[in-house]
Amino acid sequence: GFELTEQAAPAVINSANATVDVSVMPGTDVTNLIPTVTVSTGATVVPASGVAQDFTTPVTYTVTAEDGSTEKAWTVTVSSVSMVDIYDIQYTADASGDSPYITQTVLTGGIVTATKTGAYWVQSGTGPWSGAYVYDAANTPNIGDSITFTCEVTEYYDLTELTNVSGYTVVSTGNTVPATVIGTGDASAEMYESVLVKFETAECVDANVGYGMWNINNGATLADTVYVDDDLYAYTPTQGTNYDVTGVMYYSYSEWKALPRNANDVIESGSAGSQAEIVTFTFAEQTGPATITSAGGTVAIEVANGTDVTNLTPTITVSTGATIDPASGVAQDFSSAFTYTVTAQDATTKVWTVTVTEASASGYTSIYDIQYTADASGDSPYATQTVETGGIVTGVKSGAYWMQSGTGPWTGIYVFDMNNTPSVGDSVTFSAEVSEYYNLTELSYVTNYNVVSSGNVVPETVIGTGDGGQEMYESVLVKFESAECVNANAGYGMWTINNGTPTTDDLYVDDDLYAYTPTQGTSYDVTGIMYYNFSEWKVIPRDVNDVTVLGINEINGTSGISMYPNPTDSYIVLENMNEGSVITITDVTGKTVISEESSSVISKIDVSSLESGVYFISVVSSEGNASGSLIKK
Structure with a gap:
């Protein structure tokens, strides 16, 4: 990991190119920045983590592996982000309507014009191209707040959307944005997407078009009709009556709609208001x-x-x-x-x-209590409730992280939080809402976030692949020892492992946090977080330290025969064998504990019943003899 307190977004680390790209907030003094650098287990880095550097030009960091000889030079580039106006994000001459900043991370801001659960609209100025929709479950602004933030520009079903919000700041409150007066015939123009608009003297031509919507028209033809949606405020109109309708323009289900926000946004035209709301x-x-x-x-x-x-x-x-x-x-x-x-x-x-x-006096709720359930659905007993909880962060990804309190079953949980960016090892506390997202217990709407300490370690819980699909290990940091790769390409960046007996014990390894290319038939120790999505249980390794290939030893005497894993606690595999070879395993006293005859070029021998210790293995074939040692864990 590579972190700066001034960064505008998580660093982009490219292992293949040995590069790190970090963006910092405008006005940051890049000549004196102190990074926090984490490297592979046992490795060292020069310059050291926590030492100030001048990042006016790229800085080279050299990482030396635990073996003392393997080195890798990393180039770190720091750049300041500039404020991008909403107009620039939205304006496009492309017929698709897609933003020219799509997939880019930008610093932007504006005045909040409307809010809904998990999202809001912001506007900078008035008129065409001045509004944007923000998907942000972590922050809850009020209409009139002037805010700045860093975000990613995306297109969601043809709606330009700002997501992955970080660096959220409220500049001022109580501001107003005048609605831009347009005709209903202009409502479907891309330029008014997410803009606060007003339709004056618009006739209700259909009081119920379904799904809580009604139609208005102040244009010359029926084609000028526009939907009014109840997504933010429900109103029952009278067909044939004229209204002044204010709202944000929104695009969903391939339709343009005006979204009034409250009772002030729908007024009968030309009459004294009768609303007393x-x-x-x-x-x-x-x-x-x-x-x-x-x-x-x-x-x-x-x-x-x-x-x-x-x-x-x-x-x-x-x-x-x-x-x-x-x-x-x-x-x-x-x-x-x-x-x-x-x-x-x-x-x-x-x-x-x-x-x-x-509100009642707040009480601390442990992760165990949030997660533990005897309900067959696996749903948390605290679903929909707001709780105060905490734990040590075990894994992080953009907009989310996992944390754990203690070890073993029911101790881990997934946190959807686009506002805070903890590091692995941080002990954090906060308040959050418990929810079930496609059968994954999730904490969201995080508030009162506090870092208690850093650099903490959570030992992984060792389990078998046959246990990986149990609800109790959801979001827990686990380890699978001596697990054979039984499918090196299971699709979507996944591979499967098994350290059990039946094929039903196969478990997916996902590349969501760290991508690794395994060798089918090779055994690994795999550490990661148990995760549930797309109706599948998966273990998610976090970095290079979480996937360890077990020892492959060449047997002395007969060239080409190899044995792995070694050490082992369950089985060994002998490759490049001759059919009919006799395999004998003896203990240190010379007693034969296992004797088998190979039936193919690959032999898999179960040693799980052996006591821990050192054993000797010999292979006798028509082409000669070979021997080696084996460590049983």
């Missing part, structure tokens, strides 16, 4: 968004444990043109239900009841 209700002390129920005129909101609910100051927004009494920004006693009256523009009134609850 509470649109938003917030406290600085809240633990999550308020639940606003228009039908019942209620607001329910939770505040942090220990909050003085007798003196809370809310920030409230109401329908356009409406007023509220008592006013927003005035402290109130919420120890019991509190009543507000909203008066619409046309003098219509609506009474709202606000209920505030205090």
Whole structure:
């Protein structure tokens, strides 16, 4: 690994080319950067990790392997990222509509115009090409926040999307973005994708087109009709009535749609507003968004444990043109239900009841308790709940990591977290929501992230390949000893191993974190994290240290006969044999413990019943004799 505290995104390490490319935030002084460098087990690196370097030009690091003679020179290049405007990300003359920055990592920012669970929209300026959709489950901004962040530009079913967010920063709050007024006939233009727009005096031509949508049109032809979707706010229109509709333009299921955000975004045209809604209700002390129920005129909101609910100051927004009494920004006693009256523009009134609850004292939940279940589904008993937990990080990937508390069954878990970038060995604590993602127990929506210490070690749990598919080892760091590669290419970068008896004990090794090219028939010690996806159990090695080829020894006397693995705890394989050769294994006293006759050029001998120690092996054939030693673990 290669890390800088100033980096804008994880380093790109290319083993084949021996290069490391790191991007840092704008304004970083690259003449004095202190990297954290991790190398293969037993290896050393010069210059040393933790020593400041001038990265104005590429710096060469030399890594010397444990054998003291094998060296590899690595070239590290550090570059500063520049702020890329949303307009530049979105603008394209390509008929496909794809961003010219697709697959690239950029630093960008803007003002948040709309939010939904796990995502939001940002905009820089107004007009065409000024908006973008951000897929980000880790951060929860509010409308009006001005933010900057680093992200990857992708195309998701023809929607330009910003993902893998890191370096998220709130610059200011309470900003506004005026909606760009366009006609419904312009709504399907790529330039307005993710832009906050407004359609004035648009007739509802179909009040129910299915899936919670309705149609509006203020153009000259039926082709000018545009969908209004309920993804952010549901409204029941009257067919034939004209509306002023504001919303972000969104593309999904091959359709362009306007997404109103709240009651202020759908107003009957040319009339005094009759809406008397509470649109938003917030406290600085809240633990999550308020639940606003228009039908019942209620607001329910939770505040942090220990909050003085007798003196809370809310920030409230109401329908356009409406007023509220008592006013927003005035402290109130919420120890019991509190009543507000909203008066619409046309003098219509609506009474709202606000209920505030205090969160219970937080308690720590161990990974074991989150994971352990006797339910056949394997689902966590804490699914959908928010917990405080922690452990030591055992593996990392872009936007996620694994952590573990203790060793053995039920001790590991997968964390989806695009905001924090821990290192293997970090002891971390945080709050998160427990969920089941295609039968994988997952922690997400991470908050209160804290690194307690670094450099910790989690011993791997040794299991057999026949146990790898058990729910109890999901996300646990495990090790398979003396496991034979039974298929060197199982597809999708995977290979299979087996250190059991039946073929049902075969287990996939995946290249998700580290790619290795095995030799079929060779035995390995494989360490990795047990992972479940695409309905398959897989072990995921993390780096070069996690796959060790076991010893291959040439038997003295008869050229070409080789034996592996050695040492072993289960079996040995003899290759290049003559059919009919007699194989004898004796202990140190000379007692014969195994005697077999080879029936082919390859013989596999089960030695699992032998006691640990040194043994002698001899091969007698018509072409001569051979001998060697064997270590049984």
